Amino acid sequence: MTTEVFPPLRRDRRVHGWIASAAVSQAGDMAWYVGLAWSAAQVTSPAGAGLVMGIGALPKALILLYGGALADRFDGRRTMILANFARIVVLVVGATAVAIWGLSLALLATVAAVFGAVDALYTPASGTLPRRMVRSEDLVKLSAGTQLAHRLAVFAGAPLGGLLVAHGGLITVMIVDAASYVVIAVALAFLVKPRLPQPVSTGHSIRADLRDGFAYLKRDARARTLVIAFSGLNLCVGPILAVGLVQRTHSAGWGSAWYGWLEACSGVAAAVGALVAMRWKPANLARAGLLALVVQAAGCAMIGLMPKLGVFVAMAMIGCTAGLASAQLSAAFQQSVDPTYLGRSFSIVNLSDEAMMPLAMVGFGALISLSSIPIACVLVAVGFAALVLWAAVRVDR
Structure with missing residues (x-):
């Protein structure tokens, strides 16, 4: 061997x-x-x-x-x-x-x-x-x-x-x-040939494999916590960046050029965060990544509250923590989920983006209409922070 x-x-x-x-x-x-x-x-x-x-x-x-x-x-x-x-x-x-x-x-x-x-x-x-x-x-x-x-x-x-x-x-x-x-x-x-074998599912049909995948998440608390957390993260951040930032830029009269610069600021900061992730090796990847997202939640709230310079700071916070936490949480997910169930668990996380994101966008826009941009951003940011703190507490139980 x-x-x-x-x-x-x-x-x-x-x-x-x-x-x-x-x-x-x-x-x-x-x-x-x-x-x-x-x-x-x-x-x-x-x-x-x-x-x-x-x-x-x-x-x-x-x-x-x-x-x-x-x-x-x-x-x-x-x-x-x-x-x-x-x-x-x-x-x-x-x-x-x-x-x-x-x-x-x-x-x-x-x-x-x-x-x-x-x-x-x-x-x-x-x-x-x-x-x-x-x-x-x-x-x-x-x-x-x-x-x-x-x-x-x-x-x-x-x-x-x-x-x-x-x-x-x-x-x-x-x-x-x-x-x-x-x-x-x-x-x-x-060129890209895997070095380790892939354990395969053993159900007698695709539907049986699907049922077994959900049963696995029911019995594995750590994997279940990560799947729930990952499924909800983009549903909180995505609407604020796609709808809230545009509405804030427009309502403040900053113009489309400044919107572009804000997005660029986030992109550059995300690259910096990814570079930091290459060097920083926390003892608990999942918890470190989740706690970093509390800073991202604060940045989401700041988009609705701060003046222009503060929004730039907020976008830098969101981008940097996205680059850092995404690398850490992706690795934690790969390490934590049983390899036999990795594809099914990964598909569930992606399903939240595909199926729920349009509803999240519409819902956030409606929340702005019913309240205001600052209130909508703060409410979603608080929910976001609560989700990641819940996951950080439960991830190692």
Whole structure:
């Protein structure tokens, strides 16, 4: 019996290939998102554009749990390769359809919906890979490095999408995104090979595996606490950043340029937080990450209360703690959840974003209408802080 050798992370070509190829794919995704939004705005009403941008979440939410069960039943890496191939097919067929029939609401909505369904198979499978690639003590560095690459990909992908759709149209954007999936598929096939075996689920059917996944969370208190906490985090922060910050900037008369600078401040701070996570090794990753989010909750409240300089400080607090805590909590999640149930647990966390986030956005907007921006931000921030403190207390029981 041979023991797998784990090279130092800084010289691990498999990990570097995974991070780099995932970043290329994320840049392509960001370009696709920008191109899709711009194209939808050209051919339909604002309501129709909203339908195009949101319709992919419905099939993704419906399929995510099954995607998690598939990831635990079959080899996650192979599932990712097949899902990438399916995404390439969707984009190439979509580009061909646009070339033949031109842009239309029906065509854009169909491509977005099918793309969301295929993505639901890829996402849970990708969550099973880090645990099989590196030593447990290197998971924080892997997560932090992935975050840094993701930030760079978003910064590069958004303007790239704008340039591509302006000069080549949506077809060019789709081909570029498909090419980015070719990059990650090739990396997965030939370079990114897991070092540890994947334990597989043993249920007689996918539905049985799903029931077993929920039963596992019922009996494992630590895993259950982390899943509940992670499922609620973005539902608190997302609406404040997507709705509250825009409303605060607009109501204060600061202008769209300042909104852009505020978002940039958060992005830079998140990169700094990820760098800190690479160096800081707390004894209890889960508790340290959760307690860091109390600072993030304070930043969320400050968005509704502080003058312009204070909002910049708030965005820096939110970004830095996001970069730090995300790396720590991602590693804690990988370490804590039984590998046999990792795909299913990961899919449940992602399901909250896909299924509940639209409701959270609408609810937060309604809360602002019924009260005010400061009151809405403070109320949600208090709930956010209560959630992470509850989880920090319970995570080691």
